[in-house]
Amino acid sequence: MAFHPRPSLTASWSLATIAQVSLSFHGLYSTHSFLITWRLLFFSDLICTRKTASVRSYTPLKNVGDGSFGTVVLADWHSPLPPGVSISPMQLNIKFNSASSSTPLRMVAIKRMKKKWQGGWAECSKLKELESLRRISPHPNIIPLYDSFLLPETKELYFIFECMEGNLYQLIKSRKGRPLAGGLVASIYRQVVEGLRHIHDSGYFHRDMKPENLLVTTTGLADYSPTSPRVPQPHSANPEKDVMVIVKLADFGLAREVNSLPPYTEYVSTRWYRAPEVLLRSTNYNRPVDMWALGTILAELVNLKPIFPGQNEMDQVQKIVDVLGNPTTHGEYGADERGRVRGGGDWARGVYMAGTPISFHKLFDKNVPPSLIDCIADLIRYDPDRRLTAQQCKDHPYWKETQNTQRGTIATQPQAPHDRQSSSRTQQQQQPRQQDQQRQPD
Numbered sequence: 001m002a003f004h005p006r007p008s009l010t011a012s013w014s015l016a017t018i019a020q021v022s023l024s025f026h027g028l029y030s031t032h033s034f035l036i037t038w039r040l041l042f043f044s045d046l047i048c049t050r051k052t053a054s055v056r057s058y059t060p061l062k063n064v065g066d067g068s069f070g071t072v073v074l075a076d077w078h079s080p081l082p083p084g085v086s087i088s089p090m091q092l093n094i095k096f097n098s099a100s101s102s103t104p105l106r107m108v109a110i111k112r113m114k115k116k117w118q119g120g121w122a123e124c125s126k127l128k129e130l131e132s133l134r135r136i137s138p139h140p141n142i143i144p145l146y147d148s149f150l151l152p153e154t155k156e157l158y159f160i161f162e163c164m165e166g167n168l169y170q171l172i173k174s175r176k177g178r179p180l181a182g183g184l185v186a187s188i189y190r191q192v193v194e195g196l197r198h199i200h201d202s203g204y205f206h207r208d209m210k211p212e213n214l215l216v217t218t219t220g221l222a223d224y225s226p227t228s229p230r231v232p233q234p235h236s237a238n239p240e241k242d243v244m245v246i247v248k249l250a251d252f253g254l255a256r257e258v259n260s261l262p263p264y265t266e267y268v269s270t271r272w273y274r275a276p277e278v279l280l281r282s283t284n285y286n287r288p289v290d291m292w293a294l295g296t297i298l299a300e301l302v303n304l305k306p307i308f309p310g311q312n313e314m315d316q317v318q319k320i321v322d323v324l325g326n327p328t329t330h331g332e333y334g335a336d337e338r339g340r341v342r343g344g345g346d347w348a349r350g351v352y353m354a355g356t357p358i359s360f361h362k363l364f365d366k367n368v369p370p371s372l373i374d375c376i377a378d379l380i381r382y383d384p385d386r387r388l389t390a391q392q393c394k395d396h397p398y399w400k401e402t403q404n405t406q407r408g409t410i411a412t413q414p415q416a417p418h419d420r421q422s423s424s425r426t427q428q429q430q431q432p433r434q435q436d437q438q439r440q441p442d
Contacts, residue, residue, distance in 0.1 A: 055079060056149055056158075058110065070113045074163060077108040081146050081160075089217045089246055090165045108146065111159040121150055124157050132255040136202045141195030143215070143250040164248065165218060168297070169211035171245070172304055181242035182369065183224025183405030185301055188214075189372075190399065191247040192294065197390035199249065200258070200287050207254040209293035210273045211300065216245045225405045227369050258286060271316050272296065272306045276382055279317055288384035294393075295379025302368055302376075325357030327382045371398035 057078040064072040088107055117124050124130065133145040147160035168188070180188075192214060199206055206213075223239035275292035277285050299307035307323065310316025360377050361370070375398045378388045393399065 056147070058108070060110075061105075061107075064109065069115070070111050072109055072111050075108055075110050077106045077160070079147075081106075081108075085146065085162075088162050088164070089219055090163065107163050109161045109163040111161065113157040113159075115157070116155040117150055117157050118155055120155075124148075124150055127157075128255060129251075129253040130159075132204055132252045136199060136204060136252075139195060139198040140246075141191045141248050142198060143248055143252070161250075164215040166216055167212050168214040168216055168247070168301070171216055172211060172300065175304055177304060179304065179365070180301065181224045181240035182227030182367075183222070183240060183402070184242045184245070185298075185372070186227060186398075186402035186405050188245065188247055188301060189298060189393075190402075192249065192297070193390055193393045193399075195247070195249040196290055196294065197394065199255070200290070200390050203258050204252075204255050205258055205287040206249065206252065206290050207256060208251060208270070209249075209290050209297065210270045211297055212270075213249065213251040214297070215248045215250050218243045218245050220244050227372075227402055227405055271310055271313065272308055274316065275384070276317070276320060277384055279313060279320075285384065287389070288387045291379050291387045291389065291393075292384075295376045295387075298372070298376050298379070299363070302364060302372070307363070323358055323360070323363070324380065324382065369398060369401065371396070371401055374398070 059076040059078070060073045061076055062074040064074050087104075090107075130145070130148060133143070136142060138144055143161060145159060146162065148158060150157050196206070196209075220243070221241055222244045223241055226238070226240060273293040273296045275285065275289040278289060296307055308316060308319040310319045361373050364373050375388070375393065375396050378396075379393075381387045388396065
């Protein structure tokens with residue numbers, strides 16, 4: 001098998017570091033020389049709604065990553081957070097009381113932008129990432145913004161997010177060739193679709209969907225009912241044991257409003273998950289680019305390898321054509337063995353590279369549900385208008401067939417214990433921080 005270097009990984013934050021660090025908090029906290037509390041003063045023209053100055057206080061625990069546009073640190077947060085915010089799910093199974101303090105840690109991820117914002121908060125407030133995070137209402141499968149502030153002395157902008165164990169790419173890589181349980185795939189699918197639907201219904205599209213931007217935290221083990229069409233389905237069938245995960249969409253640096261006026265940037269999303277219209281340099285695209293990316297992510301989740309691992313833009317187009325064939329105008333390829341349209345379907349704007357489609361179902365193991373393969377195929381149609389929408393994903397047969405795959409506890413955020421800031425902080429507003437990628441706002 002040819003090795004395909006993963007694009008843009010050098011710019012990604014290693015969220016696995018967070019999980020590793022979380023297991024050694026006792027040692028970190030006992031090393032007093034490592035702990036430096038930063039007390040951050042800023043004024044009402046920055047972020048405060050109050051007229052008086054405010055204080056941000058936290059203890060840095062671990063440097064998570066450094067990129068072209070910012071750095072991220074794992075920190076113990078001492079200042080208040082919004083009402084209803086519960087302790088991160090990844091903390092609940094960690095012994096985080098230190099020898100030097102009876103107060104539990106309150107882990108957050110702090111992202112510091114490298115750009116100097118000389119225009120003050122008025123300039124910061126126009127940042128697309130900040131704007132979208134504020135306008136999209138809270139959702140269990142979308143990253144929230146806990147806090148943001150600007151240091152008046154350095155003009156550096158800070159974002160405060162909840163930390164997570166890792167991302168979907170790291171989960172896939174950790175399997176070492178062992179397929180995910182069918183019920184786990186279904187759980188991830190449902191959570192990502194719910195998050196995307198909420199983003200789209202809120203009038204935004206993400207523009208950078210990829211496994212690295214889907215953050216995950218494991219919450220235990222579950223027995224999943226088999227989803228294979230070749231395995232008997234009664235409740236007595238042997239279950240598939242696998243992890244339960246919480247999934248949250250993150251990194252809204254490229255998100256745009258659905259009704260905003262084109263042109264948009266030609267180079268958005270990572271190459272392997274980039275929709276054909278973007279590869280062909282269209283500057284007028286919309287929500288369907290997220291749905292194409294979802295299809296490629298699902299294929300990677302099932303096969304544990306990318307479906308279109310192009311080495312460059314031209315090779316990326318060729319990889320797509322190798323699987324889907326040339327775009328057609330009148331369904332020239334006919335139907336496949338299941339009576340469905342062969343290839344990527346009609347698309348009058350497409351390019352022609354002398355290719356015919358392969359049998360799509362042959363790309364997947366025989367135990368993968370046909371309805372899931374159909375769903376993936378319907379997400380990676382050439383014509384953006386013919387791709388499934390997020391709502392249609394919820395109405396798809398695969399969604400309905402996998403409603404009762406979990407026999408144990410459903411992967412939702414557990415109830416958090418009281419923390420040191422507020423006994424009312426027991427609702428789930430569960431969201432993480434995300435890897436800082438090399439990208440620029442339009």
